Amino acid sequence: MLAFCYSMNSFFIRGMLLLGRVIALILFSTVVQAEDCFNLVVAGHEHRTFWTDIINGAKKASKELNIDIHYRGITRDSDERHQQYAINYLFHHYQCRGLIVAPAGVSINEEVKALSKKGIPTIYIDKDIGGDRLSGIESDNYNAGVMAAKELATALHGKGNNVALFRVKKGISSTDEREQGFIQEAKKLGLNIVTDEYLGVTTGDARDQALSIFRADPNIQGIFTPNDTTTIAVIKTLDQLDLSVRPIHIGFDGSYYMKRMIGSKQLYGFIKQESYEMGYNAVYLLQKAVVGEIPESHMSVPVSFISEENF
Numbered sequence: 001m002l003a004f005c006y007s008m009n010s011f012f013i014r015g016m017l018l019l020g021r022v023i024a025l026i027l028f029s030t031v032v033q034a035e036d037c038f039n040l041v042v043a044g045h046e047h048r049t050f051w052t053d054i055i056n057g058a059k060k061a062s063k064e065l066n067i068d069i070h071y072r073g074i075t076r077d078s079d080e081r082h083q084q085y086a087i088n089y090l091f092h093h094y095q096c097r098g099l100i101v102a103p104a105g106v107s108i109n110e111e112v113k114a115l116s117k118k119g120i121p122t123i124y125i126d127k128d129i130g131g132d133r134l135s136g137i138e139s140d141n142y143n144a145g146v147m148a149a150k151e152l153a154t155a156l157h158g159k160g161n162n163v164a165l166f167r168v169k170k171g172i173s174s175t176d177e178r179e180q181g182f183i184q185e186a187k188k189l190g191l192n193i194v195t196d197e198y199l200g201v202t203t204g205d206a207r208d209q210a211l212s213i214f215r216a217d218p219n220i221q222g223i224f225t226p227n228d229t230t231t232i233a234v235i236k237t238l239d240q241l242d243l244s245v246r247p248i249h250i251g252f253d254g255s256y257y258m259k260r261m262i263g264s265k266q267l268y269g270f271i272k273q274e275s276y277e278m279g280y281n282a283v284y285l286l287q288k289a290v291v292g293e294i295p296e297s298h299m300s301v302p303v304s305f306i307s308e309e310n311f
Contacts, residue, residue: 035096043126043127054276072090078104084111109129128298145226148226163191168227170198199234207233221247235249249267258270262306269307
């Protein structure tokens with residue numbers, strides 16, 4: 001009888017151990033199994049108009065495809081460490097099938113490489129820095145800068161040719177390309193770039209820098225600012241100064257605020273990117289990849305010039 005009870009207890013224990021292994025296997029499989037979702041990380045605060053539009057475009061596409069989208073932003077456009085943290089945070093909480101990211105810098109390629117080794121594809125948006133990303137979607141940034149120079153030259157006709165280029169930060173590929181396109185075309189058109197300075201990635205830093213520059217050299221008839229933070233900073237700086245004639249200012253990355261500034265003659269116009277389409281198309285490209293199709297390796301979205309005539 002004692003031997004029988006011992007045998008029954010041994011059988012019961014082995015059964016419980018086996019059941020525990022099965023439960024653990026089920027739980028483990030649940031954790032590591034890819035969810036039907038995509039992660040999205042932008043290179044700026046998600047409440048800034050440009051990034052909000054990208055997120056909204058991605059949300060629209062994901063809703064059409066019945067896919068969840070999880071997103072995060074960062075405080076500064078070039079904060080690579082913060083963006084690395086955001087990517088890792090999302091994949092820790094959501095085991096999604098792919099990543100859409102606007103890379104803050106080249107170190108993001110390492111994160112993408114690690115994901116690629118796990119079979120997780122990545123689409124770059126806003127700037128395409130190569131690496132192991134599957135595809136890239138961005139504006140034609142060089143030609144956007146060319147467009148800005150042409151519009152500024154037309155607006156300045158007969159009003160002077162001293163212009164200022166207020167850059168963002170060296171090493172941000174998208175704004176670097178816009179700035180280069182502007183410089184090359186401005187020279188062809190006879191514009192004299194008397195100020196060529198970096199203002200920084202935040203509106204506060206940019207305002208301080210711009211104020212110092214204008215006080216040192218107020219003889220500027222035209223301005224190009226290649227992103228939203230520099231554009232807003234220069235508008236606010238010009239409001240502070242008592243200038244007899246306000247320079248003609250062409251900005252970038254439009255918003256409701258910039259349209260209001262056009263209406264009040266505080267901004268001549270801005271180059272608009274199709275950011276909503278960028279986010280929308282990125283989701284569809286990523287979906288192609290996860291179902292085994294080969295998406296386009298690069299996609300360019302158009303830009304347009306917005307002024308009082310067409311806004």
